[in-house]
Amino acid sequence: GNSVTQMEGPVTLSEEAFLTINCTYTATGYPSLFWYVQYPGEGLQLLLKATKADDKGSNKGFEATYRKETTSFHLEKGSVQVSDSAVYFCALWMDSSYKLIFGSGTRLLVRP
Amino acid sequence: DVKVTQSSRYLVKRTGEKVFLECVQDMDHENMFWYRQDPGLGLRLIYFSYDVKMKEKGDIPEGYSVSREKKERFSLILESASTNQTSMYLCASSPSGRGAMGYEQYFGPGTRLTVT
Numbered sequence: 114g115n116s117v118t119q120m121e122g123p124v125t126l127s128e129e130a131f132l133t134i135n136c137t138y139t140a141t142g143y144p145s146l147f148w149y150v151q152y153p154g155e156g157l158q159l160l161l162k163a164t165k166a167d168d169k170g171s172n173k174g175f176e177a178t179y180r181k182e183t184t185s186f187h188l189e190k191g192s193v194q195v196s197d198s199a200v201y202f203c204a205l206w207m208d209s210s211y212k213l214i215f216g217s218g219t220r221l222l223v224r225p
Numbered sequence: 226d227v228k229v230t231q232s233s234r235y236l237v238k239r240t241g242e243k244v245f246l247e248c249v250q251d252m253d254h255e256n257m258f259w260y261r262q263d264p265g266l267g268l269r270l271i272y273f274s275y276d277v278k279m280k281e282k283g284d285i286p287e288g289y290s291v292s293r294e295k296k297e298r299f300s301l302i303l304e305s306a307s308t309n310q311t312s313m314y315l316c317a318s319s320p321s322g323r324g325a326m327g328y329e330q331y332f333g334p335g336t337r338l339t340v341t
Binding site: 158162202211215 | 265266268270275281317329330331
């Protein structure tokens with residue numbers, strides 16, 4: 114079946130450090146891929162998306178590239194801020210399906 | 226801005242009680258979803274609805290039911306609450322119809338339910 118695997122957290126970084134959160138997927142077909150972010154005390158919000166291979170999604174300094182050959186969609190940011198502290202969820206969606214499939218989430222803690 | 230609101234942020238109920246969680250969205254979205262969020266498990270879909278009075282089971286529907294009498298409102302019902310239903314419950318909505326469930330889902334802030 115379709116699934117998403119994320120690196121376990123928490124990930125703890127100092128402000129201005131480089132961030133990578135790994136995400137790989139298993140899917141029968143060609144999914145669309147997403148990163149959602151959940152700030153403390155809030156619901157999830159869409160951070161970025163990519164709908165086909167080699168697409169790069171970007172938003173708020175975050176980027177992720179849809180790599181079909183490695184079935185990956187790693188999240189990166191060049192310089193994190195304290196305000197980026199949150200839980201990040203990788204997700205996939207198939208056109209033939211009705212639902213988003215989420216990874217288990219990775220907590221990011223950025224220290225000043 | 227799309228707004229999804231949930232009736233309570235925190236709720237404490239006793240085992241065996243019937244529990245209602247309410248969700249309202251203000252953007253005329255066709256699709257609405259209920260998830261539960263547990264540490265290490267991510268989000269798991271309980272039920273979803275693609276139209277008024279229409280509902281379909283998600284991955285973990287046991288012990289839950291739903292109601293959608295109006296387009297903007299989607300209720301999750303725990304018929305007889307149990308301690309293993311202690312969790313964070315998230316409601317979401319998305320545009321577009323049955324044939325192409327909107328992948329851009331808008332989430333409410335969540336209800337943290339504790340069953341004692």
